Amino acid sequence: MAWSSLLANRMRSALTMLGVIIGIGAVISMVTIGRGAQQQTEAQLKSLGSNLIFVQSGVATGRGPVSPGAGSATTLIWDDARAIAESCGAVVAVAPNLSQRSQVVLAERNTNTTILGSTPDYVVVRDFLPLTGRFFNTAELDQSARVAVLGQTVVDSLGLTAASAPNSMIRIRGETFTVIGTLEFKGSTGFRDQDDQVLIPLTTMASRIVGVNTTAGVSVDSIAVSARSAESMADAEYQITNLLRLRHRIVPPLVDDFSIRNQADLVNASNAVANVFTGLLGGSAAISLLVGGIGIMNIMLVSVTERTREIGIRRAIGARCSDILRQFLIESTVLSLVGGVLGVLLGVLASLAINAAFGWSSGIALDAVGWSLAFCLVIGVFFGAYPANKAAQLDPITALRSD
Secondary structure (H helix, E strand, C coil), rough: CHHHHHHHHHHHHHHHHHHHHHHHHHHHHHHHHHHHHHHHHHHHHHCCCCEEEEEECCCCCCCCCCCCCCCCCCEEHHCCCCHHHHCCCEEEEEEEEEEEEEEEEEEEEEEEEEEEEEECCCCHCCCEEEEEEECCCCCHCCCCCCCCCCCCCHHHHCCCCCCCCCCCCCECCCCCEEEEEEEEECCCCCCCCCCCCCCEEEEHHHHHHHEEEECCCEEEEEEEEECCCCCCHHHHHHHHHHHHHHHHHCCCCCCCCCEEEEHHHHHHHHHHHHHHHHHHHHHHHHHHHHHHHHHHHHHHHHHHCCCCCHHHHHHHCCCCCCCCCHHHHHHHHHHHHHHHHHHHHHHHHHHHHHHHHHHHCCCCCCHHHHHHHHHHHHHHHHHHHHHHHHCCCCHHHHHHHHC
C-alpha cells in the first residue's frame, strides 16, 4: 500500500527523492576527490626519493619578534655531508644542496628558475635520473666545471626539447654553462615544481653563482640523505643527529642549529591535511542529505493532510494505530532508500568520471557508499517518524468528517 501510494504521485515522489539523490552523489564524489588528491600527494612525495631524510640549516637569530624560519642560517657545510656519508652506517647516500633562484638565458629566451648545486650522488638520493645526456661526474665536481643539467620545465621555457638540449650553451649570472643532459619528468610537490630547476656542480655553485665559501668550508642550505631501508630511517636520523651535535659542539642547554625531517613525516603531515580536506568536502555534501530529509518530512506531512479521510476509513474498518504508523513510516523509508540507491549510482558514475579526468586510481569510496545508505535509512525513519505518528494519532471520527 505504501508503494502504491508513492507511485500514485510519481512526480512528487521523484522531486522529494531528488534532495537525497544529490546529497548521496555529492558525498561519494567528494570523498573520492579527497582520497584521490591524497593518493596523488603521497605519490608525489614518494617521487622525491627512497627513504629520504632532510637535514635543514638552522634559524637565523634576529632582533625582531618574527623568526625567519628554518634554513635562514648557514649552519651546515659540505664537510657535514661528507661526515654523514662516512660515519653513519644506516646511510647509503648523501647529497648536499645549495640553491638560489636566478635568470637562465638561452639566445633570445630566458626564464627565472632555481639553480641547485649538488653532487653526483643527487641522482641516487633523489631517484632523479637523466632523460637525455648525462649527469655531471666527480671530476667535473672537483674542477668546478661549468656544466648544467636541465629540468623539463626549464627545457620547455627555453624553447628546447629533451633531444636538442644537450650541448646547448646557457648563461647564468654572466657565466656560460654547457648543457650536458636533461632530467626525467617528476611533476610538482605542493607548490614546488621539481622540474623547474637547473642542476650544476656544488663547487661551481659556491664559487661562481652564490659565493658562499666560509673558513669552515662550503656552506649548504640542506643535506638530503637516503637511508638503507625504511626500517633503518630511525637509526639513520639518530646517527645524523648525534654526529652533527658533535661536529657543531652542541651540548645542553644549547639547542640544535639544524633540523631533521624524514619522508614519513612529510607523508603523515600531507595525509592529515588531506583527511581534513576530505572531511570538509564530505561534511559539506552531507548537509544536502539533511536538506533532503527535511524535504521528506515536509512531503509526508502534506501527504497526511491530503489523506486524512483515507486514514479515517482505514481506522473505521479496523486498522490499528500501529498499522497507520507503519504505513507512513514505510513510505518515508522507501523514499529515502530509493533516493539513496539512485544517489549511489550517481556518485559512482561521478567518481569514475573524476578518476578518468584526473588520471587517479583511487577507485570508488565503498565505505562512503555504505555509510551513505545507512544514513539514508536513518533519515527515512527519523524524518518520517513525526508525520507517521501524526497520522496514527488522528481521531477516526474527525478524519471521516474531513473533505
